[in-house]
Amino acid sequence: xxxxxxxxxxxxxxxxxxxxxxxxxxxxxxxxxxxxxxxxxxxxxxxxxxxxxxxxxxxxxxxxxxxxxxxxxxxxxxxxxxxxxxxxxxxxxxxxxxxxxxxxxxxxxxxxxxxxxxxxxxxxxxxxxxxxxxxxxxxxxxxxxxxxxxxxxxxxxxxxxxxxxxxxxxxxxxxxxxxxxxxxxxxxxxxxxxxxxxxxxxxxxxxxxxxxxxxxxxxxxxxxxxxxxxxxxxxxxxxxxxxxxxxxxxxxxxxxxxxxxxxxxxxxxxxxxxxxxxxxxxxxxxxxxxxxxxxxxxxxxxxxxxxxxxxxxxxxxxxxxxxxxxxxxxxxxxxxxxxxxxxxxxxxxxxxxxxxxxxxxxxxxxxxxxxxxxxxxxxxxxxxxxxxxxxxxxxxxxxxxxxxxxxxxxxxxxxxxxxxxxxxxxxxxxxxxxxxxxxxxxxxxxxxxxxxxxxxxxxxxxxxxxxxxxxxxxxxxxxxxxxxxxxxxxxxxxxxxxxxxxxxxxxxxxxxxxxxxxxxxxxxxxxxxxxxxxxxxxxxxxxxxxxxxxxxxxxxxxxxxxxxxxxxxxxxxxxxxxxxxxxxxxxxxxxxxxxxxxxxxxxxxx
Numbered sequence: 001x002x003x004x005x006x007x008x009x010x011x012x013x014x015x016x017x018x019x020x021x022x023x024x025x026x027x028x029x030x031x032x033x034x035x036x037x038x039x040x041x042x043x044x045x046x047x048x049x050x051x052x053x054x055x056x057x058x059x060x061x062x063x064x065x066x067x068x069x070x071x072x073x074x075x076x077x078x079x080x081x082x083x084x085x086x087x088x089x090x091x092x093x094x095x096x097x098x099x100x101x102x103x104x105x106x107x108x109x110x111x112x113x114x115x116x117x118x119x120x121x122x123x124x125x126x127x128x129x130x131x132x133x134x135x136x137x138x139x140x141x142x143x144x145x146x147x148x149x150x151x152x153x154x155x156x157x158x159x160x161x162x163x164x165x166x167x168x169x170x171x172x173x174x175x176x177x178x179x180x181x182x183x184x185x186x187x188x189x190x191x192x193x194x195x196x197x198x199x200x201x202x203x204x205x206x207x208x209x210x211x212x213x214x215x216x217x218x219x220x221x222x223x224x225x226x227x228x229x230x231x232x233x234x235x236x237x238x239x240x241x242x243x244x245x246x247x248x249x250x251x252x253x254x255x256x257x258x259x260x261x262x263x264x265x266x267x268x269x270x271x272x273x274x275x276x277x278x279x280x281x282x283x284x285x286x287x288x289x290x291x292x293x294x295x296x297x298x299x300x301x302x303x304x305x306x307x308x309x310x311x312x313x314x315x316x317x318x319x320x321x322x323x324x325x326x327x328x329x330x331x332x333x334x335x336x337x338x339x340x341x342x343x344x345x346x347x348x349x350x351x352x353x354x355x356x357x358x359x360x361x362x363x364x365x366x367x368x369x370x371x372x373x374x375x376x377x378x379x380x381x382x383x384x385x386x387x388x389x390x391x392x393x394x395x396x397x398x399x400x401x402x403x404x405x406x407x408x409x410x411x412x413x414x415x416x417x418x419x420x421x422x423x424x425x426x427x428x429x430x431x432x433x434x435x436x437x438x439x440x441x442x443x444x445x446x447x448x449x450x451x452x453x454x455x456x457x458x459x460x461x462x463x464x465x466x467x468x469x470x471x472x473x474x475x476x477x478x479x480x481x482x483x484x485x486x487x488x489x490x491x492x493x494x495x496x497x498x499x500x501x502x503x504x505x506x507x508x509x510x511x512x513x514x515x516x517x518x519x520x521x522x523x524x525x526x527x528x529x530x531x532x533x534x535x536x537x538x539x540x541x542x543x544x545x546x547x548x549x550x551x552x553x554x555x556x557x558x559x560x561x562x563x564x565x566x567x568x569x570x571x572x573x574x575x576x577x578x579x580x581x582x583x584x585x586x587x588x589x590x591x592x593x594x595x596x597x598x599x600x601x602x603x604x605x606x
Contacts, residue, residue, distance in 0.1 A: 072377060079110040079180060079277065081123055082286055082313030090345075092303040096353040100345055104184070104307060105334045108276070108286060109143050109157050111179035117316045120324050121185075124157050140183040140328055148183070148196060148213060149223060151368060152406020162198070164412045165211075169225050176200040176209060178281065182288060183213075187335045194338070195307075197273070197290060205280040207249055210273060214257060219370035220363050226271065247278035255294070257367050261346070262355045266297040273531035276313075286313040330331050361467035362440050369440030372405045375580045375595060379444040380405045382577045386564040387436075391417035391483055397482065402437040434482075435474040443470035445595075448581045449588070451526060451559045455482045483560070484500070523558065525585035542559060 084106040092098040107121070114124035117451060122139040146154040149161045156164060158181065163173050183196035198211035212224040228249045252270045270293045276286040291306040319327065349355045363369050374378070391399045402414035409415075416433065436446070450456040460469050461476045473479045556564065565577040583598050591597035 027460060078284060079113075079178075079281060080109075080284070080315055080317065081110070081113065081117065081121060082108045082285070083316055084108060084182070084288055084309040084313050085311055085331070086288060086307055086309045088305070088307045090303060090305050092349075093301055096349075096355060098349060098353055098355075102341055103334060104338075105331045106182050106288065106307070106309070107141060107143060107185040108180060108313060108572055109158070111162055111181060114157065120319070121316050124159075126154055127469070138188055139189060140332075142189070143181070143183060143185055147186070147191060148181070150406075150412045151371065151404070152408075155414065165223065168413050171209075171583045175202060178205060180277070181555065182276070184335060184338070187332055191335055192339045194342075197288075199276065201281065207247075207275045207278070210249060210251070210271075212271065214259065216257070216259050217339070218258075219361060220258070221368040222363075222366070223368075224253055224269075226251040226253065247275040249273040249275060256364055258358075258363075260355045260359055261360065262349050263294065263302065264297075264358050265361060268295045268299075269293065270295065279535070295333065359467070362442070362470055364466065365437055365439055365472035367439070369404050369438075369442070372441035372444075375584065376441040376444045377405055378576050378580045379448055380441070382565045382569060382573065383444060383447065383561060385569070386561050387403065387567070388417045389564065392420045393483060394419045397478075398433040399479075399482070400433055400435045402435070404438050404441050404443075434479055436471065436479060437473070438471045440470050445584055446470055448561065448584060449526075449529075453560055454480055515575070515578075518575075518582065519558070519562075522578060522582045522585065525582060525589060526559075529585050529588040 003340070010565060086104045086106050088102040088104045090099065109123045116122050116125070116139065119139055120141065122142045123143055124143065126144075143158075144154070145156065145158045145161050146152075148158065149165045153161050153164065157540055159179075162179060166173050166176070171449040178201035180199045180201075181196060182199070184193040193215055195215070198213065200209040200211070202208045208228060210228065211228045212226060214222045214224070226249075228251055250270070250272050252268060255267045255269055256265060258265050268569075271290065273290040275286070276288055277283045286309075288307065288309040290308070291302050291304060294302045296302045350357065384401070384407075386401065387399070387401060392398050397419040398416060400414045400416045403410060414435070414437070434537060447453070447456060457480055460471065461473070461480070463469065562578075563580070565574050569577065583595050587593055587598050589596045
């Protein structure tokens with residue numbers, strides 16, 4: 001437990017250890033110690049203020065108007081939110097041995113329970129609630145639906161998001177009426193959560209399915225649905241029978257997600273987890289003991305990671321204000337040092353152990369890419385209607401678009417666009433429906449760098465290496481044909497001499513002149529920027545690609561998406577798109593492809 005007194009006495013400790021260990025002149029050391037005295041007093045004052053604020057906040061109750069949800073339990077399991085003081089250990093066996101162990105804090109919440117435990121803990125309360133907006137009204141610990149499973153969908157809550165995810169995995173939601181989440185909580189709104197465990201129980205209150213939710217340091221995520229009652233690759237029948245008859249849950253699966261720069265994306269995982277509430281959800285105190293073994297592609301155990309509770313679960317409702325204060329003082333710092341601890345151990349592996357560093361590949365279709373930047377969000381808002389217009393103007397065509405950027409009107413399984421000219425109704429469930437999924441928001445900033453869209457799409461699709469691929473599509477050839485047709489439609493590319501209309505007002509107006517200059521600048525930058533590297537390294541190209549390369553982009557002023565944004569979007573949205581694309585192209589010319597540098601220069605120049 002942290003105490004403010006050592007901060008106040010730190011100058012005295014400085015003098016003592018400086019004299020004993022370094023044998024320096026005591027007066028010189030004292031002078032240096034007095035120099036840090038103001039910093040020590042300020043830090044001690046801040047710590048004291050933190051404790052006073054903790055006393056005040058723990059003594060108050062949450063007002064009824066702070067939230068629309070009162071604490072409630074919907075599943076009838078009898079489980080409650082629990083605090084789990086824990087430890088995590090990592091042991092690496094090859095190519096170099098390395099181990100570490102740290103304290104860790106986990107919180108368990110039954111899915112369906114939502115509400116407050118005074119100002120100490122909130123579960124499944126939306127972030128837009130008034131009590132989350134002010135730091136003085138924010139709960140100390142919190143678990144939010146926003147931090148779990150698919151991006152977006154906070155309004156669904158943890159239960160709704162779990163049901164939505166199970167639906168995308170073709171699982172029967174009614175088979176798992178009881179669920180429990182164990183995760184690292186937010187502390188005053190901050191959280192870095194490497195892994196979360198979802199425990200799903202059947203109607204007989206037996207643990208049947210687990211969801212392992214893994215986050216890496218690049219803000220990417222992968223959910224693994226593990227079925228302990230059915231065979232997984234490499235799982236024996238004895239292992240399946242053990243899952244049914246004991247509290248131990250075992251599963252193996254293939255690795256397809258980049259977690260550490262010191263491990264490739266190849267290999268497999270094997271997990272052993274204990275049911276915290278066995279048997280049959282009767283143990284309401286709970287205990288955690290989960291371990292994951294990473295095997296190399298040659299089936300050698302490479303490392304073992306384990307997380308386990310150091311004591312039984314603590315019911316926050318039963319804690320007094322003094323006990324809660326002691327708990328906060330003992331555990332508030334754990335969430336803040338999780339990421340620095342990872343960096344520290346990575347530094348040891350790189351500088352001391354000299355381990356090879358693997359380049360971070362782009363995520364595969366079953367993973368979730370990083371969160372989008374504002375620039376990528378603006379481009380996606382223009383790309384979505386553009387793609388819809390292409391499909392609607394095609395013949396007998398249906399496409400399901402799954403965006404990596406959450407949209408309030410789009411379900412997790414994506415939205416389906418259908419051709420208006422189709423003579424028959426296209427069933428989205430049939431195979432002829434194209435499924436198109438950008439796997440990372442990086443797709444949009446790459447997309448606008450090309451004038452010939454089909455060139456960009458074909459270069460990624462024809463590449464043998466999926467490490468740089470930014471999208472996945474179920475029917476590649478049909479998908480490419482859709483963009484080939486765009487050259488012949490009203491949303492396709494127009495020659496320069498046809499771009500004479502004033503779309504922003506009367507001819508000669510200042511807004512029209514500025515807009516025209518802006519589009520001309522975008523065209524100039526696209527023609528004079530460094531040529532984007534081709535993802536496809538193959539030397540064989542067909543005649544159509546050769547024909548397209550001969551008709552270079554200098555003969556056109558706009559790409560198909562540029563043209564659509566200019567002539568079919570509202571003026572404000574069109575202007576926003578043009579500015580973002582111009583900034584991206586400008587960054588390729590002067591800032592090595594980093595738009596953030598351009599933003600910084602613009603900000604400093606204001």
